[in-house]
Amino acid sequence: MTDTRYLVHGVFWPAPPDGTVGADVQPLPFLRLQAPDGTFHNVTLDAGTRLGFRLAAEGKYCLGHHVVHGPAHRDHVLCAQRAPAVRGHQCERCFVVDEFRLIHDFHRDGRVPPGLRSYLMQPHWLYVATFANGASKVGTAAELRKWQRLAEQGAVAASYVAHAADGRVVRILEDLVTREAGLPQHVRSAAKAAALASPAPAGRLSGHNAALAASARGVVSRSGAGGFQVVEEVWNRPGLAGPLCSASPRHPYPHALAAGSHGLTLGSLCGSFALATIDGTDLEFVVDLGQLKGRSIELGQFTSKVPAVQEALF
Structure with a gap:
């Protein structure tokens, strides 16, 4: 090559x-x-x-866009122009037609293409991830990407806190944990890299993650919402x-x-x-x-x- x-x-x-x-x-x-x-x-x-x-x-340069057909089937359409990226890793056109960008608003208005709806209606997991300096976030993972989602984010420790019937329910729970427990939904890559230059002891991070996960479980348990089960499961790094x-x-x-x-x-x-x-x-x-x-x-x-x-x- x-x-x-x-x-x-x-x-x-x-x-x-x-x-x-x-x-x-x-x-x-x-x-x-x-x-x-x-x-x-x-x-x-x-x-x-x-x-x-x-x-x-x-x-x-633009990395193209996705057309989603179902939980395990999607097409990755390469950028025809191999154009410079202007929004994240996409050109303006690929950003507009990319179906995955609609995921984060699905639980608010439900307006998504049929293939993406099928993807979102599969079971999802709610998790709490902790990084090398103790910074933590709440997030979601589709059933088929339960383990990879955390592996690709660079988590040092993580716990699953709920198993939801679909992507709408899990995002409602995610917003609830952010609002009630103060956990953000994003940690910057630069902060993760800087933390790995001087990581906290693994035992301390695991304990910190376990405490935050317990708090998140308490929030969703008291929510009165349906369509999910509280779980206690540790992610294996x-x-x-x-x-x-x-x-x-x-x-x-x-x-x-x-x-x-x-x-x-x-x-x-x-x-x-x-x-x-x-x-x-x-x-x-x-x-x-x-x-x-x-x-x-x-x-x-x-x-x-x-x-x-x-x-x-x-």
Whole structure:
């Protein structure tokens, strides 16, 4: 794949075969790349993987849009113009026709296309996720993405608090927990990456998450709403995330992923965040590979520039 420009669609975690993660079942994430002819290539990201690339163009480009046909069937329509991104990772046209953008208002007005309605009417899970500095959020996951949703967000600890009959009910519960328990529905990627440079002890984060989850269960239990069951279930973090989520000397990656050449040897991955080394130094760095989403890269034997004064990183 060397010397070819690829459009990065992001870091994805596959679902475990039976929906659970254990000592013998550890899904490996991958970097999804779109070739110029529209085909996709997946680069598996595991401990020991070397990822060398350089930015092939400035700015970010549109990743297309989705047409949803049902819970397990959707079409990913590539941007016909491969236009610059102007709204998130989409051009204006792809943003307007993307059906997934309608999800967050479904519980308010119910006006969505039939395929998306079928997707939203499957069972959903309400969860509380906690990140490396203790910042936490409430969120939702469709039945088929119960585990991946949390894996791709880079959670360090998480708990499921309710199992809802459909996507309308779960979003009503989500808004209720935000309003009554003060849990936000979003934590910025930059904050997650910064926290992983100095993560809190895992036991403390697990205890904090358990307390917030208990509070959320209390809120939904007292709501008087129907169509859901309160659950007490802990999410199992992927084993590959362990080293990155453990307290050890590491530093924020000193180079922006918007330009230049980079060479990373991966040691651990949590969501889109990697613990990696670079040639010429023994230091470990936290790298947000999510910053590559929407960017054009060329793969190859590229390297990262070693910081001129390494002591300044301490």
